[in-house]
Amino acid sequence: MSDIEIGNKNNLRVVRTIREKNYNKYSLSAEDRNKNHLITQTIKPNQDFFSTMLLLQNYRTGEIEYATSRKMFVQYGREINYPENEWKQLLAYEVYQGSKDDLYTWAMYLVPKDAKEGERFYIEDVIDDIVAERFWGSVIRAKDGEAVWNGRKLEIDTKMYNKVFMVG
Amino acid sequence: MLNIIDKKIFTKEGKYLKTIQCPKKISASDLEQKNEQTLYCNNCEKDIIDTQYISEKELVNILKKNKDTCLKISRLNPMFRFV
Numbered sequence: 269m270s271d272i273e274i275g276n277k278n279n280l281r282v283v284r285t286i287r288e289k290n291y292n293k294y295s296l297s298a299e300d301r302n303k304n305h306l307i308t309q310t311i312k313p314n315q316d317f318f319s320t321m322l323l324l325q326n327y328r329t330g331e332i333e334y335a336t337s338r339k340m341f342v343q344y345g346r347e348i349n350y351p352e353n354e355w356k357q358l359l360a361y362e363v364y365q366g367s368k369d370d371l372y373t374w375a376m377y378l379v380p381k382d383a384k385e386g387e388r389f390y391i392e393d394v395i396d397d398i399v400a401e402r403f404w405g406s407v408i409r410a411k412d413g414e415a416v417w418n419g420r421k422l423e424i425d426t427k428m429y430n431k432v433f434m435v436g
Numbered sequence: 437m438l439n440i441i442d443k444k445i446f447t448k449e450g451k452y453l454k455t456i457q458c459p460k461k462i463s464a465s466d467l468e469q470k471n472e473q474t475l476y477c478n479n480c481e482k483d484i485i486d487t488q489y490i491s492e493k494e495l496v497n498i499l500k501k502n503k504d505t506c507l508k509i510s511r512l513n514p515m516f517r518f519v
Binding site: 399427431434 | 457463464477507508
């Protein structure tokens with residue numbers, strides 16, 4: 269599933285993101301460097317995006333399947349079962365459902381130097397893997413977001429992703 | 437497919453089922469996973485049915501019995517059409 273986008277519905281000032289993979293000597297102009305705080309960070313995995321998978325083999329047919337568990341809820345309220353007397357567990361392994369491409373590289377936010385403490389910004393490309401929603405076994409990351417400048421760094425407002433679901 | 441119009445859920449035949457309304461304005465962190473199909477709301481101390489793991493038929497039956505059943509509905513769920 270693709271990353272979730274909330275859009276800049278509050279018409280906030282935009283914070284740009286530069287990632288290592290897109291960086292070259294032309295990525296930052298002198299004006300960019302002079303007028304912005306360059307908030308750099310390394311990209312580390314978020315534990316919320318790890319999930320365990322099982323590799324199973326059917327004793328009778330030899331068929332191999334992978335599943336999130338022996339009892340798996342899938343689309344439209346269906347349930348798939350892999351009972352121990354029918355399916356042998358070959359492996360249990362972890363998968364990372366976040367953005368793997370950029371792990372262990374760096375990225376930076378360009379925050380305007382005239383940002384006031386407490387000012388809210390729109391981030392078009394959130395650096396960290398942040399959970400926006402969990403759906404049908406997938407953990408879905410947020411592509412964009414809103415954040416508050418605290419004078420040192422941007423604090424992502426994760427409540428903005430509550431709009432992805434309704435409760436009541 | 438169920439239609440959601442202005443937070444009200446209707447069957448495809450247009451029968452009203454329930455209004456989605458949470459006065460507590462809860463966030464994801466207020467919800468605990470109780471089992472695959474049920475979440476627990478720490479604010480109301482009440483179970484919430486996670487609609488991603490039930491069928492449309494099951495959901496309609498649940499709501500016919502009790503309109504006050506709390507639901508979590510993801511906007512990614514193709515069982516619902518947001519009008």
